[in-house]
Amino acid sequence: MLKNYMTIALRTLIRNRNTSLINIAGLATGLASCILIFIYVRIELSYDRFHPEPEKRFRVLTIDRALGITSNFVGITLPALGPAMAAEIPEVTQTVRINGGGRGLIKYEDKSLYSEDVKFVEPAFLDFFGFEWKRGEKGEALTRPYTGVVSESLAKKVFGDKDPIGQSIELNSNTQVEITGILADPPENTHLNYELLVSLYPSAQDSNIIRTLQSWQQISMITYVALNDPASEEKVESAMEEIIRKNDVGENFSVILQPLEEVHLYSSDVLFDGYNQNKTDAGYVFALLVVAIFIILIAAFNFMNLSTARSSVRAKEVGMRKVLGAFRRQLIIQFLSESVVLCLIALLLGVGLAALIMEISDLPFRADPVGYLWKDKFLLAGMLGGTVLLGIVAGTYPAFMLSGFEPVKVLKGKFLNTLSGIWLRRILVIVQFTASIVMITGTMVVYRQLEMIKNRDKGFDPAQIITLNIGNPGIRGKFEALETELTQNPRIRGLACSSSMPGRGFGRTGIRPEGVAEEDIWIVSVMGMNEDYIPLMGMEMAAGRNFSPEHSTDSTQATIINEALAKALGWGEDAVGKAINFGPTRTTVVGVVKDFHFASMRHQIEPMIMYYQPGVLNVLSVKMDAAEINGTLDHVREAWEKVNPGYPFEYVFFDEDFAQQFRSEETFARLIVFFTWLAIFISCLGLLGLSAFSAEQRTREIGIRKVLGASVVQVVGLLSREFAILVGIAAVIAVPLAWIAMNTWLESFAYRISIGWVVFVLSGFLALSIALLTNAWHAVRTAAANPSDALRYE
Secondary structure, eight states: OHHHHHHHHHHHHHHTHHHHHHHHHHHHHHHHHHHHHHHHHHHHHTTTOSSSSGGGEEEEEEEEOOBTOSOOEESOBOTTHHHHHHHHOTTEEEEEEEEEEEEEEEEETTEEEEEEEEEEEOTTHHHHHOOOEEEEOTTTTTOSTTEEEEEHHHHHHHHTTSOOTTOEEEETTTEEEEEEEEEOOOOSSOSOOOSEEEEOOOOTTOHHHHHHHTOSSOOOBEEEEEESOGGGHHHHHHHHHHHHHHTTOOTTEEEEEEEGGGTTTBOTTEESOTTOTTOOBHHHHHHHHHHHHHHHHHHHHHHHHHHHHGGGGGHHHHHHHHHTTOOHHHHHHHHHHHHHHHHHHHHHHHHHHHHHHHHHOOSOOOSOHHHHHHHOHHHHHHHHHHHHHHHHHHHHHHHHHHHTOOHHHHHTTOOOOOHHHHHHHHHHHHHHHHHHHHHHHHHHHHHHHHHHHHHSOOSSOOTTEEEEEOOSHHHHTTHHHHHHHHTTSTTEEEEEEESOOTTSOOEEEEEEETTOOTTOOEEEEEEEEOTTHHHHTTOOEEEEOOOOTTSTTHHHHEEEEEHHHHHHTTOGGGOTTOEEEETTEEEEEEEEEOOOOOSOTTSOOOOEEEEEOOSOOSEEEEEEOSTTHHHHHHHHHHHHHHHOTTSOOOOEEHHHHHHGGGHHHHHHHHHHHHHHHHHHHHHHHHHHHHHHHHHHHTHHHHHHHHHTTOOHHHHHHHHHHHHHHHHHHHHHHHHHHHHHHHHHHHTTOSSOOOOHHHHHHHHHHHHHHHHHHHHHHHHHHHHTSOHHHHHTOO
């Protein structure tokens, strides 16, 4: 019996090939979209869930409520807190501290290269996170000062075919590190990347490191803790608060726990989180899930629309089957079988289409759909089960409606489409275009917000600037020679040194401004620079002057503040000449620089201070002419290799580096735009089928109208009017839904666009235009037909 159902289902699909192709194309496109989105979302949701008992592991966050701070959450905390928690809180079973997370220069024999991710960690790191151990004595690794563990890929780069265990490398030209173990490369779905792990344990001579590890006055250490019961989170947070109060930590600081499984998705508002480089926003992930639901509903509604619309074509078939003894139950199973078979065919095509999209597009899909589905049996079973369910749900109404036809009326030719079927099709079209208009509006808002962020005046000019890392002691010692070589090229317009760059994060420090209340605690962002930095970056002074070597006291007694700090302190235009104390050091404000963005534009520009350091700092910025950039870069490379032959030459364009702040938003925007167009395509396929059927059903009516003098334009208008009305109703419903959704999204940005009514008008107009153009081909062809042919139609 089942074989008979399948055979008839396939024959029916082939016989009604036009309708079947439209249905299969729409479903395949919808399922391909869902496959890509589900894989993307599943990878994002899987971050850090492979660690041992991840639900029991937490990251310690610090909340800084000092004046001058607008972004309160930071991903680092008090160095002494971790050991104190392990010793004093019974619910804490393990702690691990991590320092660093940046690039490091590695030298081994005649090789010299940069590792992108060097971390100093406690030995507990290896068991706490459970990354796959490859070689060495795990229990002894990292237990001695100046020992390290390398990833497999870095071991191959540095040591080649040699055994790394027992070998020593030079790190940052000043530290010899003995390799005691090899770890597997970190999986893609972790926020904790690494290439080289170095023991955080200091030697007896490392007095500065020892003081740092025992400090209750710094906020500088990444700390994770494991609890015996995740339900004790609030109790542990209360105990943490008691510990820091007992150790005289400033009242402006408090500490909380963040579940390890949430670090990747729920850290958009966390600063000093540079080691969590791949983080994204949970809102983006769930928004894509909503998009997937919209797309598959649109595809399913297309199927239901076309199936109910074509019901009259199969009415006589149902009548004959009933006359020959078919029961309604058998007819229902038959029609549901057709629906399920069509959906399964669409799924197979959808998997292939998903693989093709990933292959030819530059969208950020990180896994081959075929391979991922085969590997992830849960997702594969979900897709199969969901597709079968979709076939049953989408085919339920047509199955029950078709099987309920009365054979006497049908065989006498008295069957007409039911009013309920007509209204169902209208409702489904409205729902389809409501979803499409919401997605079109969302795409426009996301795109405009991203363009606003990119084109907003940042307070500096990032164009034609490259940055070189010169923090290594060996490089610093030769800086003057490098500077001499670089300035010989007339196309290099300037050089400047700074402690960091906008977008890479600045430090924070406590200050005591003139005139503030004794009980007020002020903490602001801080960076160092030489006198060339402000002009090279194209920054403008709002008041006062820049640093200058002509003022001998600038390096010890002068500061420049930004407008945000001047405003926060109430100094305004009178800021120049005011005093600011850094601990025992008293400085005078010599200038106020106009506000510039140095962190994510999700946050307000925070108050900051610049200090003068005429010597060599960590970053060298090189400003070049726009003409012959490649030739200028060659000169920079030659100068570097001449002065620093033992150090790899690496640079980044500052504008591209700064744009990395918007990586998550750009990824989201690209995905939303792509899937919005797919949703529109699917809606158009359904509309194409419905318009063809509508024109076919009204063939005789149109013939009579033309005989009575109706023009082609009038007939086209007649055939298009219903669809225009339905899209108009969809637009009315979509506007408030889109406004609520996009206004909620925009609230996460400190600097944002106003949505405005124009976006909704454009979205509605675009949807209406697409609907009318889709309907136009059938409408014009039908309207232009010979009326005599139309009158012979029946």
